Amino acid sequence: MNLNEKLTELNEKGCTLTIQRHAVLEYLYENRTHPTVEKIYYSLKEKFSTISKATVYNTLELLKNYGLIQEITIEKGKLHFDYEVKPHHHFFCHRCNHVYDVDVVGCPLAGKKMIDGHKIEEMRPYIIGTCSKCLKKKG
Amino acid sequence: MNLNEKLTELNEKGCTLTIQRHAVLEYLYENRTHPTVEKIYYSLKEKFSTISKATVYNTLELLKNYGLIQEITIEKGKLHFDYEVKPHHHFFCHRCNHVYDVDVVGCPLAGKKMIDGHKIEEMRPYIIGTCSKCLKKKG
DNA sequence: ATCTAACATTAGAACAATTCTAAGTCAAGA
DNA sequence: TCTTGACTTAGAATTGTTCTAATGTTAGAT
Ligand SMILES: [Mn+2]
Ligand SMILES: [Mn+2]
Ligand SMILES: [Zn+2]
Ligand SMILES: [Zn+2]
Numbered sequence: 001m002n003l004n005e006k007l008t009e010l011n012e013k014g015c016t017l018t019i020q021r022h023a024v025l026e027y028l029y030e031n032r033t034h035p036t037v038e039k040i041y042y043s044l045k046e047k048f049s050t051i052s053k054a055t056v057y058n059t060l061e062l063l064k065n066y067g068l069i070q071e072i073t074i075e076k077g078k079l080h081f082d083y084e085v086k087p088h089h090h091f092f093c094h095r096c097n098h099v100y101d102v103d104v105v106g107c108p109l110a111g112k113k114m115i116d117g118h119k120i121e122e123m124r125p126y127i128i129g130t131c132s133k134c135l136k137k138k139g
Numbered sequence: 140m141n142l143n144e145k146l147t148e149l150n151e152k153g154c155t156l157t158i159q160r161h162a163v164l165e166y167l168y169e170n171r172t173h174p175t176v177e178k179i180y181y182s183l184k185e186k187f188s189t190i191s192k193a194t195v196y197n198t199l200e201l202l203k204n205y206g207l208i209q210e211i212t213i214e215k216g217k218l219h220f221d222y223e224v225k226p227h228h229h230f231f232c233h234r235c236n237h238v239y240d241v242d243v244v245g246c247p248l249a250g251k252k253m254i255d256g257h258k259i260e261e262m263r264p265y266i267i268g269t270c271s272k273c274l275k276k277k278g
Numbered sequence: 279a280t281c282t283a284a285c286a287t288t289a290g291a292a293c294a295a296t297t298c299t300a301a302g303t304c305a306a307g308a
Numbered sequence: 309t310c311t312t313g314a315c316t317t318a319g320a321a322t323t324g325t326t327c328t329a330a331t332g333t334t335a336g337a338t
Contacts, residue, residue: 016333036324050287050288052290053288054328057326071215073213074212077323077324079325093257103255105247107247108245115230115243116230116241116242117274118268118274120268121269124266127263128259128260129259129260130260135256157316177295189318192317192318192319215325216325217294
C-alpha cells in the first residue's frame with residue numbers, strides 16, 4: 001500500500017490530514033528501517049523544527065489505531081514502528097540493535113482468528129539473535 | 140526442569156547461591172503467571188523486607204544470562220519473566236494485561252539455528268488480542 | 279468572509295520503568 | 309585476623325512515554 005493510498009484512507013475515514021501527520025507517515029514510508037520514536041522525532045525535527053515529541057507520539061498512536069502502521073515491542077523499553085502492516089516476522093540483533101524483516105513461510109497461525117478461546121488481533125513474531133553483519137564483524 | 144535442578148546448575152557453573160537469588164528463582168518457580176518486575180519485587184518484599192529493586196533487576200538479568208529464565212517484552216514499556224524456558228508462544232490480553240501461554244504446533248522455525256544469515260538465539264512469538272475471560276465479560 | 283467550537287500542536291512538566299552509583303555487607307582464603 | 313572480591317542496598321540518575329495547559333488551526337455554520 002503506497003503513501004497516497006494510506007493518506008486517502010485516513011482522509012476518507014474523517015481524520016484531519018495535518019502537515020505533521022503527513023510528515024510522520026511519509027517518514028515511515030521512506031524509512032523502512034523500523035525506526036524508534038526518538039529516531040523519527042529527531043529526523044523530522046531537522047526539516048520541521050517546531051514539531052513536538054507529543055505530536056510524534058500522538059500521531060504514531062493514531063496511525064496505529066487506523067491500522068496504517070505497526071508498533072514493534074521487540075526491543076526492551078523502547079518502541080519501533082513499521083510502515084508495513086502485512087504480517088511478517090522481525091529479527092532483532094542484540095549487538096547492533098537493528099530490526100530486520102524476515103520472511104517465514106508456513107506459519108500455522110497465519111489467518112487464525114482465535115487460539116485457546118482468545119481472540120487474536122495482532123501477531124508479533126519476534127526473533128532475537130546476532131545479525132549476519134555482526135557475525136562477520138566478530139572475526 | 141524443577142527448582143533444585145536449576146539451583147544445582149547455577150551452583151555448578153560457579154554462581155554464588157545467595158538467599159536473594161534463591162528467592163527470585165523460587166518466586167518464578169511458584170508463580171507461573173509471567174509476573175512483571177514490579178510484581179516480583181513487591182511480592183518478595185513481603186517476606187524479605189530489605190531486598191532492593193536493583194538486586195531483583197540484577198538477579199533477573201543473571202538468571203536470564205544463565206538461560207534459566209526467560210524475559211518477555213510483550214507489553215509496551217515493561218518486562219515480564221517466565222520460569223519456563225522451553226520455546227512456547229505467549230498471548231497478551233490488552234484488556235486485562237495478562238500474559239498467557241499458548242501451545243502452537245508446527246512452527247516452521249522450531250529448532251532452526253539460522254535465518255537469512257542471522258543467528259537465531261531466542262524466539263519470542265507473541266500474540267496480542269482479547270483473552271477468553273475478557274471476551275465473556277464484554278457481553 | 280467571519281465566527282465559533284472542536285480538534286491539533288506545542289513546550290515542558292510529570293511519570294514510570296530501568297540502570298547507575300557509592301557505600302556497606304558478607305564470605306572465603308591467605 | 310586481614311584482605312579481596314563479589315553481592316546487596318537505598319536512593320539518585322537516566323530514559324522513554326504520557327500528561328497538561330496554553331496556543332494555534334480547521335471546517336462548518338452564519
Ligand atoms: Mn517490518
Ligand atoms: Mn510462558
Ligand atoms: Zn547486528
Ligand atoms: Zn483479558
